[in-house]
Amino acid sequence: MGIIVGIIKRILKLVLYGALFAAFIVLIPNLPPYTKFTRIELEPTQALVGPLAPNDVLNNAEALFKDKLLGPEVFQIWNGEIYTGLATGEIVKVSPGGHVTFVTKIGQPCTSTLQEHICGRPLGFVIDEKNKLLYVADAYYGIWKVNLVTDKKQLLVSPRVPIDGRIPKLFNSVALDKNGNLYWTDSSTDFQLKDGAFAALVDPTGRLFHYDAAKNVSKVLLDDIWFANGVLLSPDNDYVLVAESSRFRIIKYYIDGPKKGTSEVFVAGLPGTPDVLRALPDGSGVLVSLYVAFDHERPLITKTMAAAPLARKFVARLARLIEIPFEFLQSQFPNYIFENIVYQIGNFGSTGMITIGKTGLVQMDWNGNIVASYYNTDGSLLHISDAIVVKDKLYTGCPHLQNYIGVVPAPPQLIKAFTKKAPVRDQPKVESKPQEPNKPKVEQKAIPKNDKPVKQTTPPTTTQKPTTKVPKEEVKQNTVDKKVDPKSVPKQKEEPKPKAQAEVRKEAKAIPKQEEKPKVIPKEAKPEPKVVAKDTNTKPKVAPQAEAKPKTAQKEDNLQAKATPQTKPADKNQESQGKPAKVTENKIPKTNDVKPEASKKESVQSKVTDQAGAKATKAPEAKSQAQNVNTKPATDPKKPKNKAEETKKPKAESKTIPIVEHIPSDTAKPTKEKLKVIKKSGPQEIPNPNL
Numbered sequence: 143m144g145i146i147v148g149i150i151k152r153i154l155k156l157v158l159y160g161a162l163f164a165a166f167i168v169l170i171p172n173l174p175p176y177t178k179f180t181r182i183e184l185e186p187t188q189a190l191v192g193p194l195a196p197n198d199v200l201n202n203a204e205a206l207f208k209d210k211l212l213g214p215e216v217f218q219i220w221n222g223e224i225y226t227g228l229a230t231g232e233i234v235k236v237s238p239g240g241h242v243t244f245v246t247k248i249g250q251p252c253t254s255t256l257q258e259h260i261c262g263r264p265l266g267f268v269i270d271e272k273n274k275l276l277y278v279a280d281a282y283y284g285i286w287k288v289n290l291v292t293d294k295k296q297l298l299v300s301p302r303v304p305i306d307g308r309i310p311k312l313f314n315s316v317a318l319d320k321n322g323n324l325y326w327t328d329s330s331t332d333f334q335l336k337d338g339a340f341a342a343l344v345d346p347t348g349r350l351f352h353y354d355a356a357k358n359v360s361k362v363l364l365d366d367i368w369f370a371n372g373v374l375l376s377p378d379n380d381y382v383l384v385a386e387s388s389r390f391r392i393i394k395y396y397i398d399g400p401k402k403g404t405s406e407v408f409v410a411g412l413p414g415t416p417d418v419l420r421a422l423p424d425g426s427g428v429l430v431s432l433y434v435a436f437d438h439e440r441p442l443i444t445k446t447m448a449a450a451p452l453a454r455k456f457v458a459r460l461a462r463l464i465e466i467p468f469e470f471l472q473s474q475f476p477n478y479i480f481e482n483i484v485y486q487i488g489n490f491g492s493t494g495m496i497t498i499g500k501t502g503l504v505q506m507d508w509n510g511n512i513v514a515s516y517y518n519t520d521g522s523l524l525h526i527s528d529a530i531v532v533k534d535k536l537y538t539g540c541p542h543l544q545n546y547i548g549v550v551p552a553p554p555q556l557i558k559a560f561t562k563k564a565p566v567r568d569q570p571k572v573e574s575k576p577q578e579p580n581k582p583k584v585e586q587k588a589i590p591k592n593d594k595p596v597k598q599t600t601p602p603t604t605t606q607k608p609t610t611k612v613p614k615e616e617v618k619q620n621t622v623d624k625k626v627d628p629k630s631v632p633k634q635k636e637e638p639k640p641k642a643q644a645e646v647r648k649e650a651k652a653i654p655k656q657e658e659k660p661k662v663i664p665k666e667a668k669p670e671p672k673v674v675a676k677d678t679n680t681k682p683k684v685a686p687q688a689e690a691k692p693k694t695a696q697k698e699d700n701l702q703a704k705a706t707p708q709t710k711p712a713d714k715n716q717e718s719q720g721k722p723a724k725v726t727e728n729k730i731p732k733t734n735d736v737k738p739e740a741s742k743k744e745s746v747q748s749k750v751t752d753q754a755g756a757k758a759t760k761a762p763e764a765k766s767q768a769q770n771v772n773t774k775p776a777t778d779p780k781k782p783k784n785k786a787e788e789t790k791k792p793k794a795e796s797k798t799i800p801i802v803e804h805i806p807s808d809t810a811k812p813t814k815e816k817l818k819v820i821k822k823s824g825p826q827e828i829p830n831p832n833l
Contacts, residue, residue: 167459168452174462177332178345179451182368184389185410190437193505193512194413199553200502200518200526203538205546210242212255215541216315216418217530220269224532226539226547227264229255233278236547246288248280248295256478256485258282258336265335265541266315266326266372266418279316279326281335285353298353299326299360305351306362312338315373315418317382324353325382326360327370337465337488341369342388342444343458350384350395364395364405372419374428376508383408383428385416388444392416392430392510409510413437414502418528424562427507431526435500435517461487491542501526505555514555523548531560 167173188194213229223235231249234242249262263281269290270277276288277298285299301310310328312335317325329348330341341347348370351360364370368388375382381396391410396402414432422429436442447453465487472480486492502517503526518526525540526548536552552560820826 164456167463168456173459174466175332175340175344175458177347179343179455179458180345181451182345182389182448184445184448185391185407187390187413187436188411188512190413194515196437196519197515197517198519199516200523200536200538200550201520203518203522203548203550206537206549207236207240207242208546210240210545211236211547212545213541214539214544214547215264216266216528217537217539218267218269219530219532220271224530224537225267225269227267227278229258229261229263229541231258231261231263231280233264233267233276245290246276246278246293246295248278248283248286248288256481258485259334263335265313268316268318270318270322277316277318277324279313281313284310284313285316285324285326298324298355298358299351305349305360308347310349310351312341314371317373317375319375319379322355324355325363325373325375326351326353327367327373327384329369329371329387333488335490336485338490339488339493340458340462342493343447343454346386346388348386350382352397363397364393367393371417372431374419374421377421377425383419385419385430387415387417387433388448390415390445392419394510409506409512412504413515414500414504415442416504417526420528420530422505422559424559426559427505427513429529429556429559430504430506431528432502432504433525433527435502437500440499489542503529505559514553516553516556518550523550531556 190196211226211228211234214226215229216227218225220235223237225233225235225245227233231252232247233245235245236242247262248264250260252258252261255261259282262283264278265281266279268277269275274290276290278286278288280286282301284297284301287296287298288294299310299313301313303309308331311331311333312329314327314329316327319325327348327350329338331347331349332344333340346366346368348367349362350364350367350370350373352363353360363382364384367384367386369386371385371387373382373384380398381394384393384395386393389410390412392408392412393405394408395405412430412432414435417431417433420429420431421427434442436445447457465484468480468483468487471477472484499521500517500519501523502515504512505514505516506512523538523540524544525542526538527541528539530537531552534552534557536550536556538548538550540548
């Protein structure tokens with residue numbers, strides 16, 4: 143009996159001493175960690191029946207890429223390759239052939255995972271496939287944007303800048319919305335990831351943020367989340383889901399709609415610690431990874447301690463008091479042993495060793511209803527932080543103590559969820575399809591519109607018609623004048639000239655208006671002087687005919703060819719005599735001007751001479767008629783030879799050959815006034831050769 147009593151006394155003494163020690167640690171103020179400990183009520187765990195019934199679907203996992211990577215936590219697929227973040231700070235991509243390729247790294251070079259705070263730890267990332275950008279939430283270095291092509295990095299949210307008075311210390315997950323803005327979580331403002339186990343014991347300090355890319359500012363949406371973890375946007379971007387790991391639930395925060403700015407519980411009482419949230423590709427719901435799963439046989443200590451703040455305070459302070467002296471020794475005498483002790487005390491890896499035994503996945507719809515659950519109970523998967531289906535294989539990740547990617551045959555429900563496309567995403571595509579057939583219709587309408595202007599461009603022939611009509615009308619007048627020419631030729635040479643000069647000035651002002659339209663066709667304006675040559679029976683107007691179009695010249699040649707065979711030999715001498723020379727002297731200056739202007743002036747004079755010819759039909763002479771008729775055919779065959787020769791000959795004749803004319807006494811004598819000629823430079827006066 144004395145031995146039993148002695149043992150009981152010793153036990154009581156130990157309990158008493160332990161109670162005094164615990165009271166000392168709990169009750170003494172200003173002991174680390176410097177945070178709050180209050181009672182936290184948790185929702186009851188849902189019954190493990192129906193969709194949550196225990197199973198071993200994920201047992202017998204295969205280890206892929208063993209010893210090639212450490213601590214794969216989250217997965218993303220881009221261009222058919224799997225991207226994942228490692229405990230060593232890198233983001234890599236893995237291929238089915240067993241290759242691991244480096245992609246990027248946010249942290250600094252380090253020697254081992256014990257220097258996690260130096261290596262960096264990408265806990266979450268998302269790929270912007272359109273812009274080829276990678277948004278990374280590194281637990282120690284903040285939120286970064288990385289160009290996957292150039293590897294250019296840009297810091298978006300700094301771990302050294304406080305937000306609403308508190309510095310984020312444990313960057314966890316990130317989601318990208320349709321506007322290019324980010325939603326990200328900070329698990330704790332009290333502890334970094336290397337001391338993350340303390341964050342599960344103290345009062346919640348996690349937060350949900352919205353990062354405005356345009357303003358480069360982060361705004362707090364939700365506060366006091368007990369270890370904020372995975373974040374996920376709804377298909378329509380109406381709300382965002384946040385995993386509250388230490389409360390074993392998921393929170394819904396409305397970012398649009400009538401409930402904007404409010405929050406509610408999406409699902410509570412999960413049989414495990416929710417980690418990464420993944421939207422199922424078919425749009426049916428969400429896949430939740432349970433880092434640690436528990437049941438009645440395997441209760442979770444942190445869950446039972448939630449309602450006992452003193453117990454949590456004691457454990458947290460005790461662990462911290464043990465850690466502090468080793469931190470001091472490590473700072474003074476750097477050593478692997480001290481460094482390892484400090485790392486193991488507060489790290490999740492050490493707590494994971496205690497909780498090994500069960501992990502799993504939960505599948506639910508967008509209303510928070512659990513559809514199915516999948517568990518691993520044989521220890522082949524230590525923990526599941528994220529899972530993804532590729533080619534009917536389920537790839538699982540574990541951030542601690544696992545140097546491989548676990549692979550098991552995917553359950554049929556998950557195979558369907560990952561192979562089918564989301565109906566929400568298909569709807570805009572279906573709406574865009576009817577628009578695509580409309581595009582060719584618009585193009586078909588546009589084609590005839592393009593044809594119409596083509597038809598409109600061809601009618602320049604209509605613009606040519608008025609220009610051709612003008613010479614036709616003048617040709618008719620010329621044919622009429624031909625009948626009158628034999629009587630009116632002598633008077634047309636002298637009397638109408640001064641009158642024509644006055645009328646030329648009047649008509650020269652009005653003619654440009656008529657010629658504005660046919661500017662494109664300067665050739666058709668030239669045939670007008672041909673008519674004048676026939677009316678006045680002078681050769682100078684024959685010279686411009688060589689410059690004019692061949693069409694009207696051919697018409698006049700046909701008209702003149704009738705009289706030519708009788709007078710050709712006799713008219714060769716007359717061509718060098720007075721009558722044609724006179725007119726050439728008066729009109730040679732016009733040939734020296736620019737061609738388009740000369741054609742305009744000649745057309746004006748042709749009309750004037752036509753009018754003058756009609757008045758001077760009283761006293762015709764047969765001789766002059768014969769000369770005029772005979773001179774034309776003599777010059778016509780010379781026209782097609784050289785235009786330059788024809789223009790040069792009248793100039794030489796005007797200077798050397800004298801002018802001899804026999805004017806009837808009853809006709810008016812030429813005036814002594816000087817002749818006025820309109821040139822390109824303006825009207826000028828020249829001496830009258832008739833005086």
